[in-house]
Amino acid sequence: MAFVTMLSAKCSPGITTAVAALAMVWPNRLLVVDADPAGGDLLPGWGGQWLVDGRLSSERGVVSFAAATRHLDSVPSEGLAGHVQEIPGHDHVRLLAGVTSRTQEGAMGDDGWRRLASATRDLAREGPDVLIDAGRWTPATPWPLIAEADLVLVGMRPSLRHISAALLLISTLRELIPITRLGALVSATTSSEADRVARAVGIPVGVELPDDPAAARFFSDGAGSHAPRRSALVRTSRKAALRLHRSLTPPTPPATTTVADGVLKAGTA
16 A cells, blocks of 8 residues: 655645645545654644543654564564554544654664564555655654655745755655655645746655645644635645555455554554
8 A cells, every 4th residue: 555755854844734634534544653753743733632632642652662662673563553543533544643852762763763664564565554754854864764655755845945955855865765756745826836846856746735824724733623624725635645545556456354454443542
């Protein structure tokens, strides 16, 4: 199934917002991984309302996974059980929450990200899709989660500073993965604007999302009690999610119960 990693070279290109919006309307079972080494925003932002009322916990996520698997070299998908959490109201989505402090960032290390990459890749082979927020490009970027991805999307906005920064990141990524696995995630006002950005950085548009600040605040900051389902951001995200899933998922035989079903179900306990 689809394994997509998103990251950016500059602050505020809309990566976390895009991950949350795509997850809400994703057409298949989905594991969302907050792998931003500088501190994940998915749980306190999109999941903030459920964190406050106790339906989500900051104690379960990438850090608890890394601690539980620290004596292993590689980890199958079963190793994720007990660390993933169900997003309330979205039965198809599970969240592996991110780090919450610099101390936890150090506790992950390259080995922790490598074990997580092996477990998520194993999970994706069995049926659920995987969507990863790798945050902003830094020396601590979780490269194993990028190397394993079917598609790596570089987030940017149509400004010179975003494009200049993205060019440096794309140059680095091209040394690690084939250019055919690279795409741009552009938050722009028009499609022509997104196309100009893609031409400037030399990779195709993988996902184009509208600049929709009001709807974006729900996903980035948990603002509002209800998801803006009729917003331009959600409508466009639904089409993008369907296209990504279909383009990255090979034909499969009729569905059967797999270990992955048990992993995602167990993660809700």
